[in-house]
Amino acid sequence: MKELLIENLHVEVENKEILKGIDLTLKPGQTLAILGPNGHGKSTLFNALMGNPKYKITQGKIILDGEDITNLSVDERSKKGLFLAMQNPCEVPGVINAEFLRSALNARKEKPVSLYQFYKLLDNATKKLNMPFDLANRNLNEGFSGGEKKRNEILQMLILNPDICMLDEIDSGLDVDAINDVSNAIKSLQDGNHCFMVISHYARLFNLINPTDAIIIVNGKIVLKGDSSLINRVDKEGYEFIKSEYGIEIEKSTEKSMNQVSIGVCATKEMSKNIHEK
Ligand SMILES: Nc1ncnc2c1ncn2[C@@H]1O[C@H](COP(=O)(O)OP(=O)(O)OP(=O)(O)O)[C@@H](O)[C@H]1O
Numbered sequence: 001m002k003e004l005l006i007e008n009l010h011v012e013v014e015n016k017e018i019l020k021g022i023d024l025t026l027k028p029g030q031t032l033a034i035l036g037p038n039g040h041g042k043s044t045l046f047n048a049l050m051g052n053p054k055y056k057i058t059q060g061k062i063i064l065d066g067e068d069i070t071n072l073s074v075d076e077r078s079k080k081g082l083f084l085a086m087q088n089p090c091e092v093p094g095v096i097n098a099e100f101l102r103s104a105l106n107a108r109k110e111k112p113v114s115l116y117q118f119y120k121l122l123d124n125a126t127k128k129l130n131m132p133f134d135l136a137n138r139n140l141n142e143g144f145s146g147g148e149k150k151r152n153e154i155l156q157m158l159i160l161n162p163d164i165c166m167l168d169e170i171d172s173g174l175d176v177d178a179i180n181d182v183s184n185a186i187k188s189l190q191d192g193n194h195c196f197m198v199i200s201h202y203a204r205l206f207n208l209i210n211p212t213d214a215i216i217i218v219n220g221k222i223v224l225k226g227d228s229s230l231i232n233r234v235d236k237e238g239y240e241f242i243k244s245e246y247g248i249e250i251e252k253s254t255e256k257s258m259n260q261v262s263i264g265v266c267a268t269k270e271m272s273k274n275i276h277e278k
């Protein structure tokens with residue numbers, strides 16, 4: 001039973017302050033929906049909690065069950081029960097998915113699981129997610145479709161059984177059946193012993209997993225805390241009411257999210273500019 005306390009968290013990325021004082025308490029059994037406009041710091045919060053070194057904590061603390069974990073490395077946090085399903089899972093050529101999962105599982109066990117036990121676990125989890133088993137034998141995320149990558153993140157969650165599950169836009173790119181499979185997997189862990197923080201822009205997933213609480217992050221701060229009624233309000237009205245009712249100006253995210261920029265895009269733009277100039 002793990003309780004997570006986030007105190008006055010300030011986070012900088014590339015020398016720019018993104019999170020400006022986040023306070024949150026999460027208890028087992030809670031499912032927190034995290035909403036907010038693009039580029040306002042939701043993924044930054046998850047990256048900072050997980051210990052991604054690019055995301056520098058300049059003030060504040062992260063306390064897990066009374067222990068200050070603010071300065072622990074990613075793997076230490078993972079072993080203590082934190083898990084992040086990434087918005088854009090990366091491809092790792094040369095690493096077999098199943099081998100990766102077995103190593104990650106064994107790293108948190110005193111006695112390694114036998115190959116038979118592991119494959120039984122993997123078989124159950126892939127069946128639960130309606131995933132073709134051969135994805136487990138391929139290189140980690142390499143050549144996976146968008147939806148397959150997302151299911152694979154949830155497969156990791158089922159195998160590792162973490163106490164605190166952070167899911168970043170796990171529903172993006174999923175077809176209707178896949179959303180149902182993923183929400184069933186989440187529901188199977190909503191047993192009072194786990195806690196969830198779930199980022200999404202859409203009510204559909206939230207309506208399936210029934211969050212106990214909801215927050216809205218704007219300009220790197222939590223501007224509203226409430227229950228699941230917040231989700232339906234945002235779904236119907238967008239974020240305009242944050243300004244009209246609470247007087248909070250929503251800063252325009254001027255920089256494109258790193259995740260949306262690729263060298264390919266830049267190179268194409270550069271090329272077309274050269275062609276036009278000629
Ligand atoms: N690794 C990074 N390098 C540079 N800037 C970053 C990095 N990660 C985040 N940022 C910047 O921090 C700001 C917040 O980004 P973040 O990814 O947390 O937004 P978000 O709320 O998750 O948005 P979205 O809903 O689009 O996923 C953005 O301006 C983004 O460009």
Ligand SMILES: [Mg+2]
Pocket residue numbers: 042043044087168
């Ligand atoms: Mg994000």
